[in-house]
Amino acid sequence: MGDIPLSTSFSxxxxxVFRAPARVNLLGEHTDYSGGYVLPIAIxxxxxxxIADGDxxxxxxxxxxxxxxxxxxxxxxxxxxxSWSDYPVGVLxxxxxxxxxxxxFVMDVSGNVPLGAGLSSSASIEVASCLALxxxxxxxxxxxxxxxxxxxxxxxxxxxxxxxxDQFVVxxxxxxxxxxxxxxxxxxxxxxxxxxxxxxxxxxxxxxxVKHSIAAGDYGSRRKGVxxxxxxxxxxxxxxxxxxxxxxxxxxxxxxxxxEDAYKRCRHVISENGRVMAAREALLAGDAKxxxxxxxxxxxxxxxxxxxxxxxxxxxxxxxxxxxxCVGARLTGGGFGGCTVNLxxxxxxxxxxxSIKDAYRQRFNIxxxxxxxxxxxxxxxxxxKERA
Ligand code: GAF
Numbered sequence: 001m002g003d004i005p006l007s008t009s010f011s012x013x014x015x016x017v018f019r020a021p022a023r024v025n026l027l028g029e030h031t032d033y034s035g036g037y038v039l040p041i042a043i044x045x046x047x048x049x050x051i052a053d054g055d056x057x058x059x060x061x062x063x064x065x066x067x068x069x070x071x072x073x074x075x076x077x078x079x080x081x082x083s084w085s086d087y088p089v090g091v092l093x094x095x096x097x098x099x100x101x102x103x104x105f106v107m108d109v110s111g112n113v114p115l116g117a118g119l120s121s122s123a124s125i126e127v128a129s130c131l132a133l134x135x136x137x138x139x140x141x142x143x144x145x146x147x148x149x150x151x152x153x154x155x156x157x158x159x160x161x162x163x164x165x166d167q168f169v170v171x172x173x174x175x176x177x178x179x180x181x182x183x184x185x186x187x188x189x190x191x192x193x194x195x196x197x198x199x200x201x202x203x204x205x206x207x208x209x210v211k212h213s214i215a216a217g218d219y220g221s222r223r224k225g226v227x228x229x230x231x232x233x234x235x236x237x238x239x240x241x242x243x244x245x246x247x248x249x250x251x252x253x254x255x256x257x258x259x260e261d262a263y264k265r266c267r268h269v270i271s272e273n274g275r276v277m278a279a280r281e282a283l284l285a286g287d288a289k290x291x292x293x294x295x296x297x298x299x300x301x302x303x304x305x306x307x308x309x310x311x312x313x314x315x316x317x318x319x320x321x322x323x324x325x326c327v328g329a330r331l332t333g334g335g336f337g338g339c340t341v342n343l344x345x346x347x348x349x350x351x352x353x354x355s356i357k358d359a360y361r362q363r364f365n366i367x368x369x370x371x372x373x374x375x376x377x378x379x380x381x382x383x384x385k386e387r388a
Contacts, residue, residue, distance in 0.1 A: 035242030090157030118338025210337030292328025308335030
C-alpha cells in the first residue's frame with residue numbers, strides 16, 4: 001500500500017479520468033531506436049489516472065497501489081525519486097519545457113498492468129499522465145507528439161533509453177488491429193488481427209515472472225551495439241539514414257570494421273526488419289503459418305544475435321511450439337525475462353494455457369501468468385465528474 005497523505009484537502013473536485021493500455025509486440029523487436037519496423041497491439045490491461053484540482057500551489061502525485069508520493073511546488077519536483085512517480089513527473093518536466101504548466105492538481109494513479117513483464121507498464125503510465133496533464137492545462141497534442149514527449153520523459157528524467165514503439169502504440173492503437181509502425185517517421189498501417197490471416201488465432205502472452213527493468217544496463221548496452229554498427233554503416237554507405245535502410249549484404253561488407261557484438265546486434269535488427277516486412281506479405285496472403293515461422297525466426301535471432309533472452313523464456317518458446325494449435329512463439333518486449341507472445345488456434349487456447357503453466361511450474365517451480373489478449377484502443381479520456 002502506498003503512503004497516501006491524508007492532509008490534502010479538496011474543495012469541489014473536478015475530477016477527470018484517463019486510461020492507457022499495455023501492449024504486446026507481435027514482431028519487430030529492438031528495431032525502434034534505429035528507424036526500423038514494429039508490429040504491436042494494445043492489450044486490455046490499463047493504467048488509470050485521475051486528475052483533480054488541488055487547493056494550493058502544489059502538485060501531488062499519489063497512488064493507492066504504489067508506495068511513495070511526489071509532492072510540492074515545481075522546485076520540489078526536480079530530482080528523480082527512483083519511484084513510480086518519476087514517470088508522470090518526467091512527463092510534467094517535458095510539458096514545462098514546452099511552456100505548458102498545468103495549474104495545481106492532485107493526480108491519482110492506479111492500474112492492473114503487470115509490472116516488469118515487458119508489457120509496457122512505463123509507457124502506459126506516461127501516456128495516461130500526459131493526457132491528464134494536457135487536459136489540466138487546456139492543451140491538446142497529436143498522437144505522435146504525445147508519444148515522442150513521453151519517450152523523452154523516459155529517456156531524460158527516468159534515464160531509461162527506450163525507443164518509441166511502446167509510447168506510440170499505447171497512444172494510437174485501434175481496437176482489433178495491430179499497428180505496423182515505421183519508427184523513423186512514425187507512419188503506420190493498421191493490420192487487422194480479428195479478421196484475415198489471424199482470424200482463427202488468439203494472441204496469448206505468457207509471463208515468465210523473471211523481471212527486468214530497461215533502466216538496467218543490458219538494454220542500454222544492446223542499444224549501444226546497434227548504434228556503433230549503425231554509425232559504421234552510415235560512414236560507409238552515403239545516404240543510408242539508419243538500420244531501417246540497411247541490408248544484410250551491406251552489413252557483411254562492414255563486418256570487419258565493427259566489434260563482433262555490434263555486428264551481431266545489427267544482424268538481428270536488419271534481419272528483424274526483414275521479418276516484419278515478410279510478415280506483412282504473409283498477412284496479405286492469409287498465411288498464418290508463415291507468420292508463425294517469422295515469429296520463431298525472430299526469437300532465434302533475439303536469442304543468438306541480440307542475446308536478450310534467458311533460460312526461462314527459451315523454455316516457454318520451445319514448449320509452446322510443441323503444443324497443439326500454437327503456430328508461433330517468441331520473446332516479446334525488451335527481453336532478459338518478461339513475456340513470450342504466442343499465436344494459438346482459438347479452439348486450443350484452454351489446453352495450451354493449462355499445458356504451458358504445468359510445464360513451466362514443473363521445470364522452474366514458478367506458476368507463470370497467461371494473458372489471452374484482445375487488441376484494444378489506445379489511451380482515452382474516460383469521464384469527467386464533480387465531487388463535493
Ligand atoms: C522496450 C522498449 F521500451 C521499446 O522501445 C523497445 O525497444 C522494446 O523494448 C524492444 O523492442 O519495450
